[in-house]
Amino acid sequence: MPETANLNLPLVEPAQAQKHVTVNEAFARIDAALQLSVLSRSENTPPALNVEGDMYLVALGGVNAWSGQDGKLAVFVNGGWDFMVPQTGWKIWAIDESAALTFDGASWRGGVQAMSASKAAMRAEVVEIDHVVIGGSATETTTFVIPANTSVFAVTGLVLAEITGSLTSWSLGADGSTNRYGSGLGLAQGSFVQGLTGQPLSYYTAAPLTLTADAGSFASGSVRLAVHLMRFDLPEV
Secondary structure, rough: OOOOOOOOOEEEOOOOOHHHHHHHHHHHHHHHHOEEEEEOOOOOOOOOOOOOOOOOOOOOOOOOOHHHOOOOOEEEOOOOOEEOOOOOOOOOOOOOEEEEEEEEOOOOOEEEEEEEEOEEEEEEEEEEEEEOOOOOOEEEEEOEEOOOEEEEEEEEEEEEEEEOOOOOOEEEEEEEEEEOOOOEOOOOOOOOEEEEEEEEEOOOEEEOEEEOOOOOOOEEEEEEEEEEEEEEEOOOO
């Protein structure tokens, strides 16, 4: 059956019977591709339960109904899976990651703002962690770091559970500066951090964030911290 060049939509042939089947298949593909979003790009096994319109980006090693479909967009339609081959420049939203992805012709990249002909790219990203505050004059995000070779524009945060202890406020810093991203910060649940820098700061090695009691010490609490940064991908051969 003849198909269109980009979305491989089936075309109606002259004197074809059951034309509505072909037309409805084309509509289903257009419906899936018009505002692309996928539930995940990390699955290589079709889920057991699906609803009409569910879409995934098939991860490496696709099995069962996804066998041989690695890297394709799998959409559940009419009780089965249909597949679309991504084209260079396509953009999708990965729901489970809250990430905008761009296809560069070989792979999907997150947060692309600009890209050269040789695929050197500027990519915006927000990485975050829920940090449990422990007792002491300072507490460090030992399981979370600002990534190396990135430029950071800001660190924001929200107190999820009241910060307790003998302190009256706290500061947020990194890389030798105790208050780079804020000082005099609140303790109550819902208190926030909006630590903007006057200009982007580059981190050439990975660095944890440090919470420091302005006076006194921490006892307990929880804070969600988000680092707003840019990555810079090398050109390719």
